[in-house]
Amino acid sequence: MVVKEKRAINREILTELKTLEYRGYDSWGVATIENDTILVEKDTGKIGSTVLANTSDSLAGIGHTRWATHGGVTKQNAHPHLSFDGRFAIVHNGIIENYLQLKDELQKQIPNLVFKSETDSEVFAHLLAFNAQSLSVEEAFFKSLAKVKGLNAFVVLDKKNNNVLAYRHGSPLVFSQNDGGYYFASDAIALLPYTKKVYFIKEGEVFIGDRLFSAKTKKSKKITWQMLDLEVSDLQKDGFDFFIEKEINEIPTVIEKLISTYKNQEKSLLSLLNQHDEFFLIGCGTAYYAALIGQYLLAQVSRIATAYSGGEASLFLKNIKKSTLPIFLSQSGETIDLIEQVGFLKKKKRKLLALVNRISSTLDRESTLSFHLQAGPEISVVSTKAFVAKITAWLLICSSLNKQLKATTKNLALASKNIRKLFLAENLDKVAKIANLLSIQNHVFVLGRGVHYPIALECALKAKEAAYLHFEAFAGGELKHGVIALIEPGTWTIVIVGGDEEDANILANAEEIKARGGKILGISPYFHQVFDEWLSFESVPNANVLLEAVLVQLLGLYLAKAKNLDPDKPRNLAKSVTVK
Numbered sequence: 001m002v003v004k005e006k007r008a009i010n011r012e013i014l015t016e017l018k019t020l021e022y023r024g025y026d027s028w029g030v031a032t033i034e035n036d037t038i039l040v041e042k043d044t045g046k047i048g049s050t051v052l053a054n055t056s057d058s059l060a061g062i063g064h065t066r067w068a069t070h071g072g073v074t075k076q077n078a079h080p081h082l083s084f085d086g087r088f089a090i091v092h093n094g095i096i097e098n099y100l101q102l103k104d105e106l107q108k109q110i111p112n113l114v115f116k117s118e119t120d121s122e123v124f125a126h127l128l129a130f131n132a133q134s135l136s137v138e139e140a141f142f143k144s145l146a147k148v149k150g151l152n153a154f155v156v157l158d159k160k161n162n163n164v165l166a167y168r169h170g171s172p173l174v175f176s177q178n179d180g181g182y183y184f185a186s187d188a189i190a191l192l193p194y195t196k197k198v199y200f201i202k203e204g205e206v207f208i209g210d211r212l213f214s215a216k217t218k219k220s221k222k223i224t225w226q227m228l229d230l231e232v233s234d235l236q237k238d239g240f241d242f243f244i245e246k247e248i249n250e251i252p253t254v255i256e257k258l259i260s261t262y263k264n265q266e267k268s269l270l271s272l273l274n275q276h277d278e279f280f281l282i283g284c285g286t287a288y289y290a291a292l293i294g295q296y297l298l299a300q301v302s303r304i305a306t307a308y309s310g311g312e313a314s315l316f317l318k319n320i321k322k323s324t325l326p327i328f329l330s331q332s333g334e335t336i337d338l339i340e341q342v343g344f345l346k347k348k349k350r351k352l353l354a355l356v357n358r359i360s361s362t363l364d365r366e367s368t369l370s371f372h373l374q375a376g377p378e379i380s381v382v383s384t385k386a387f388v389a390k391i392t393a394w395l396l397i398c399s400s401l402n403k404q405l406k407a408t409t410k411n412l413a414l415a416s417k418n419i420r421k422l423f424l425a426e427n428l429d430k431v432a433k434i435a436n437l438l439s440i441q442n443h444v445f446v447l448g449r450g451v452h453y454p455i456a457l458e459c460a461l462k463a464k465e466a467a468y469l470h471f472e473a474f475a476g477g478e479l480k481h482g483v484i485a486l487i488e489p490g491t492w493t494i495v496i497v498g499g500d501e502e503d504a505n506i507l508a509n510a511e512e513i514k515a516r517g518g519k520i521l522g523i524s525p526y527f528h529q530v531f532d533e534w535l536s537f538e539s540v541p542n543a544n545v546l547l548e549a550v551l552v553q554l555l556g557l558y559l560a561k562a563k564n565l566d567p568d569k570p571r572n573l574a575k576s577v578t579v580k
């Protein structure tokens with residue numbers, strides 16, 4: 001940030017960094033200009049209740065919270081990184097693919113150059129300083145950017161001009177300005193305390209101070225402002241212990257919002273879908289499981305769809321037919337494995353549909369049409385309400401294709417009412433008791449069939465990421481093809497019983513496990529004698545996946561609680577995966 005009157009902006013930057021910690025929380029750092037020197041304070045670990053030692057005033061500063069790519073989690077590797085001459089401090093998001101080559105070149109050009117970190121990022125600080133020895137800072141910035149390969153966003157603090165420079169390629173960056181100064185962040189939520197008027201920096205754009213340029217042509221560009229539809233209060237925990245808990249509790253409201261706004265977009269969605277006879281559904285992690293659910297639900301209305309994990313999709317997208325519509329699913333709209341594919345398809349002038357939560361994210365802006373998931377900010381790294389919003393979106397879309405919207409709307413309203421009942425103390429006590437039991441198991445298996453199989457996958461992922469437990473999901477039909485060899489007396493298996501035509505077969509699987517001494521937790525709308533433990537929900541025609549999803553998410557939360565872990569920020573993870 002750059003402000004007009006000196007103040008302790010290092011503390012402000014640290015406060016805003018806490019809002020951005022979901023992007024990475026291995027280490028953090030802040031740099032400000034004080035009396036012609038760049039002061040850097042950084043450390044490993046989460047920011048927590050850190051209070052910065054330095055309190056003096058400054059006009060310009062930058063900060064960073066890291067998710068390590070190159071170089072371990074150490075104080076030296078934390079950003080910002082200083083240039084050899086002390087003129088620049090840089091923060092970086094991305095991977096400089098040719099950093100070793102650049103490092104070699106710089107070592108030859110700059111006598112006694114010492115790299116203080118093992119990061120690729122530090123190279124850019126020295127490269128810029130080297131170029132700025134003979135060029136204006138603008139020219140040096142453009143020249144340095146042209147040398148760097150890969151998807152990278154940089155924000156640079158320039159001591160000489162008391163200024164900040166920024167560049168976006170791949171990783172997101174937002175700019176905003178008010179009477180007091182101007183600001184950059186990798187997510188608009190960090191800018192909310194300053195202003196709601198923002199500019200989402202586009203691919204290949206550069207800011208020199210508060211002026212916008214194209215990196216390619218070096219010509220200046222006009223800033224087109226946008227108002228954020230967010231409140232600072234959206235970023236509070238509202239009395240819950242964790243964001244994930246708040247976000248699961250918001251699910252009924254999210255479903256109701258989607259029901260009430262769906263009619264406005266039904267026509268444009270149907271028009272785009274009906275121009276195609278097949279669909280590719282692409283997402284990562286939880287969003288991939290939501291794509292799998294879409295694949296099953298579309299099949300139920302006789303439409304052909306194939307779900308791909310973003311990281312595996314490129315080969316299939318390369319040869320995608322004109323009659324196949326690519327549909328991307330994402331909470332953040334910034335996941336690099338999707339954005340890369342979006343870029344490839346855009347070049348081919350293909351139409352794209354997005355099911356996306358973050359309005360104005362890259363995916364949202366680049367898609368032909370977006371179905372906004374309207375789940376509000378999802379702060380917990382572990383995704384919950386956005387997953388359920390995606391399932392709701394599929395249920396609505398499929399009912400439109402099948403001309404059953406009225407009945408589906410009624411079922412969704414009932415599902416939302418029944419989900420609220422899952423938050424009653426009696427049910428939560430039951431979930432907590434079962435979580436205590438499962439939290440001490442070495443391995444737990446999860447089985448589902450049909451549309452309930454992706455729910456089994458979601459259950460296993462939640463347990464892994466929120467509680468570091470080895471839960472493994474399988475399609476019920478696979479049990480006898482190998483998996484059953486893992487069952488020993490006392491091994492717990494969770495079976496998802498969806499109250500439909502898959503029930504008889506999944507219950508038969510449960511019996512087969514039981515016959516070998518295994519224990520069964522049924523997630524089911526009714527009790528069955530094969531269950532040793534039972535988590536129940538009230539059945540809703542064609543919408544039970546929503547209730548199952550909420551139950552497995554609650555189980556993930558209570559597994560984390562049982563192990564005294566923070567499910568909002570699990571180890572090694574970042575919410576928005578913007579690097580390959």
Ligand code: F6R
Nearest residue numbers: 285286287330331332335382383
């Ligand atoms: C799991 C989780 C991740 C994300 C995945 C995709 O709880 O949060 O698996 O679902 O990283 O992220 P988005 O949806 O932002 O593309």
